[in-house]
Amino acid sequence: MYIQEISIDIKTKVDKDELIDEFGLLMSFYRGSGQTQGKIESQYIENDKIVCLPFTLEKTSLDKKFNNYYVNRQAKKVEELCNSRLIFKTVGKSYDSYKAPCNCKKSDFYILITNYITIQSPLTCGTCNKSVPLYRLPQYYDYGYMPILSWETNYISCDSLQMNCEVGERWALNQMQEITSQLSKQGLEICRKIEELTSIPTYYYLHNYKKFKGDQLTRLCPSCGKKWDLKTQLHNLYDFKCDKCKIVSTISPNS
């Protein structure tokens, strides 16, 4: 993950609170366009300069060519309020389990997957198992990717509940592991749309913490009821893959 610095000198008498709001909006548009990762970046104002330090998947994620309509419009507004230009600088790379994003010419398939702790893209490449920056996809909805990020937030909320154990654990776990849950439905719909936009098969990762007596690999696909165990584990992670229903899953650690 890269840490970028976006800053601007304030050369007008603009109200600082108003500017912070407008700058915050710019940052949320960067997120919606898939250019920044995670939701909260350090942001501060020092003397007459506003500075923000977002994470990005690639060094070039903030290139203008990835900007969408909203990013461009808001960047212009902030520049006008400050009467100066936004300045972009790469501060460095985070050392924490840094993995470069997918660089495949063409992925064989994608997987929609996230968890409570990651700020990687919710889309991974089935060929190399690395993160796929959302801005590489055709625009999903309203110039950006908000519906995908909304599923991501919902999933992370459920995963946080089941990790914390005390509130809604069972409910959240079922949202994550039942193919018919609202969360899975939302995710599967996104997979179908990504597939339609990219012509790349897109699989949904179904969490599995179910109890099962006997050989887990004899479990059947929860959607079509057919065999779906993989002969060899995929990416040291996935044990199940149904090519008809486009779902992947893992052996349950709970048995």
Ligand SMILES: [Zn+2]
């Ligand atoms: Zn790849």
Ligand SMILES: [Zn+2]
């Ligand atoms: Zn199936």
